[in-house]
Amino acid sequence: MTAKYTIPHEVASYECDVNGTMKLSTMIAIVIKVSEEQSETLNRGNDFTHQFGVTWVITHYEIFISRLPKMNEKVQVTTQAMQYNKYFCYRNFWITTEEGEELVRIESIFSLMNYTTRKISSVTEEIIAPFESEKITKIKRPTKVEALEDPRSVPFRVRFYDIDSNHHVNNSVYFNWLVEGLGYEFLTTYEPTHMNVRFDKEVEYGNQVESQYEIVDQDNGKKTRHAIKIADKIYCEAQIEWQER
Amino acid sequence: MTAKYTIPHEVASYECDVNGTMKLSTMIAIVIKVSEEQSETLNRGNDFTHQFGVTWVITHYEIFISRLPKMNEKVQVTTQAMQYNKYFCYRNFWITTEEGEELVRIESIFSLMNYTTRKISSVTEEIIAPFESEKITKIKRPTKVEALEDPRSVPFRVRFYDIDSNHHVNNSVYFNWLVEGLGYEFLTTYEPTHMNVRFDKEVEYGNQVESQYEIVDQDNGKKTRHAIKIADKIYCEAQIEWQER
Known part of the structure; x- marks a missing residue:
């Protein structure tokens, strides 16, 4: 209970x-x-x-x-x-x-x-x-996120309003960075059905992050792979499955 | 009534x-x-x-x-x-x-x-x-916003999540652009007491805007002047008075 x-x-x-x-x-x-x-x-x-x-x-x-x-x-x-x-x-x-x-x-x-x-x-x-x-005693391993092969990238500056009263970049902000690169046409054609998002390190105010992404064709939609990096270090990784709206 | x-x-x-x-x-x-x-x-x-x-x-x-x-x-x-x-x-x-x-x-x-x-x-x-x-028949003229004299500037790209279901940049987004340039120290030292914000033109998805700002000393705090521009055309102007927190 x-x-x-x-x-x-x-x-x-x-x-x-x-x-x-x-x-x-x-x-x-x-x-x-x-x-x-x-x-x-x-x-x-x-x-x-x-x-x-x-x-x-x-x-x-x-x-x-x-x-x-x-x-x-x-x-x-x-x-x-x-x-x-x-x-x-x-x-x-x-x-x-x-x-x-x-x-x-x-x-x-x-x-x-x-x-x-x-x-x-x-x-x-x-x-x-x-x-x-x-x-429980078991440590559950979350599903692994696939590495990017040939990514494109969009830069983001961490803004004042991206950090919350805990001095963290608010968790929700990463989702803006993750999807933005996919662009208007993709984001109005497809909707996400499954997301796997792993956070590695804390991003801080003033950091400049690179949001890397690539789009992979699948039988019934698209798969996108994502990595948020600062100077080649991974801060967040994600994988998203999409279907047509 | x-x-x-x-x-x-x-x-x-x-x-x-x-x-x-x-x-x-x-x-x-x-x-x-x-x-x-x-x-x-x-x-x-x-x-x-x-x-x-x-x-x-x-x-x-x-x-x-x-x-x-x-x-x-x-x-x-x-x-x-x-x-x-x-x-x-x-x-x-x-x-x-x-x-x-x-x-x-x-x-x-x-x-x-x-x-x-x-x-x-x-x-x-x-x-x-x-x-x-x-x-009423009278057209009320809002308080004029002061022009900038020697501004600094921060660039912003209009993001997918900045536009709402009306295909406009959501009104609230301009406020992120307006204050961001003032920086962490200013924004944690001062709080706004009075704001005058005028919208001139519609900003669209994919636009790159410049958020210009300057800080002016006042007797009891600071005054900041702001202009959001695309290619030297004003899209939004603002003036904000601040006092120490």
């Missing part, structure tokens, strides 16, 4: 792109907001966590998209801390219609990072217990 | 910058959402307006900031269509605390733009009547 937490959300027009469906960056921002709210209600919000000198970071998302939420649509956003081991917490998110139809499922991996050393810190009972998730 | 419309809003962490106060871009996106919701409740939403071949555009904001909304703060966002004449509608927004204290007041000017010609179209009774705003 684990604790689910749900909030209703009405998709605003400014949360959507030119297709009238939710931007991936906004979708991530909103699911994270729901997990923050759950933490607050369990008295395990940022203030609690920070007293141990640690903060939550997300190292992986696997996203299964049946259909993106639409402008003005009323959806339910649910989260649940599923399992945890010594270093990783496995948390799911679901976006469903009011009738309960699943539109999006997100499987994520969270870790605690030491503020000072910026290294991963072990998960403590004090922080995790109220979420009622299952303790 | 005119129609006010209010929604409650809790400020999410992803809506805030590193100062823990609301980003200007998000603040604008949210007030516009409230006016869109009001229009929907009065059956004067986009679908209604679009059947006449026109769409709303915003040509001016004057923003008075007592204090920016804070992370996790519960605020009320109110809008009211105040007055209109042949070509312009004057609409106010207020962000207040739950106790009714005014944090932000925004005076805006809206016009109807013809979809095909991209020119301003006259305001019709059919569209405006349900808002119960006062018909």
Whole structure:
């Protein structure tokens, strides 16, 4: 018996792109907001966590998209801390219609990072217990992301508004960088069905990142591979499957 | 007797910058959402307006900031269509605390733009009547924005996620471009108290804009002047007053 937490959300027009469906960056921002709210209600919000000198970071998302939420649509956003081991917490998110139809499922991996050393810190009972998730010993390996073979690239400067009150580049910002290079025609022709996103290192204010991408034909759509780099070091890797809208 | 419309809003962490106060871009996106919701409740939403071949555009904001909304703060966002004449509608927004204290007041000017010609179209009774705003004959001239003398500049590419379902660059995006050049130190030392923002022309997807700015010392803070240009043509001008946080 684990604790689910749900909030209703009405998709605003400014949360959507030119297709009238939710931007991936906004979708991530909103699911994270729901997990923050759950933490607050369990008295395990940022203030609690920070007293141990640690903060939550997300190292992986696997996203299964049946259909993106639409402008003005009323959806339910649910989260649940599923399992945890010594270093990783496995948390799911679901976006469903009011009738309960699943539109999006997100499987994520969270870790605690030491503020000072910026290294991963072990998960403590004090922080995790109220979420009622299952303790496991196994370390689940997320699906590997394919390396790029012959990428193109778009540069991005980290902007002031890209960093949040934790002095991180907000997780949702990477999704802007990932898809931008694909361009208008691609992004209005195809919609994502599956995404695998792995975060390696922290990007900081003032950094200049390169968002590399390549498009691969598949039987029933496209596959894109992505890497966000600074000076040839990988900070984030992703792989996305797309089908025609 | 005119129609006010209010929604409650809790400020999410992803809506805030590193100062823990609301980003200007998000603040604008949210007030516009409230006016869109009001229009929907009065059956004067986009679908209604679009059947006449026109769409709303915003040509001016004057923003008075007592204090920016804070992370996790519960605020009320109110809008009211105040007055209109042949070509312009004057609409106010207020962000207040739950106790009714005014944090932000925004005076805006809206016009109807013809979809095909991209020119301003006259305001019709059919569209405006349900808002119960006062018909006036006077055309109010907004405060003039000072020209830049010796600006610095930052370039921005219009991104796919900068355009909304109306194929416009979303109004809120300009606020990212306006403040970014001022930099981390300025933006963490000063907070805006008064903004005057004028929109001249539509920026389109794929455009490369230059965001020019200069900082001027004042007795009790700073004044910044801004111009967003493409190839020396002004698309947006602004002037912002700042005080120490």
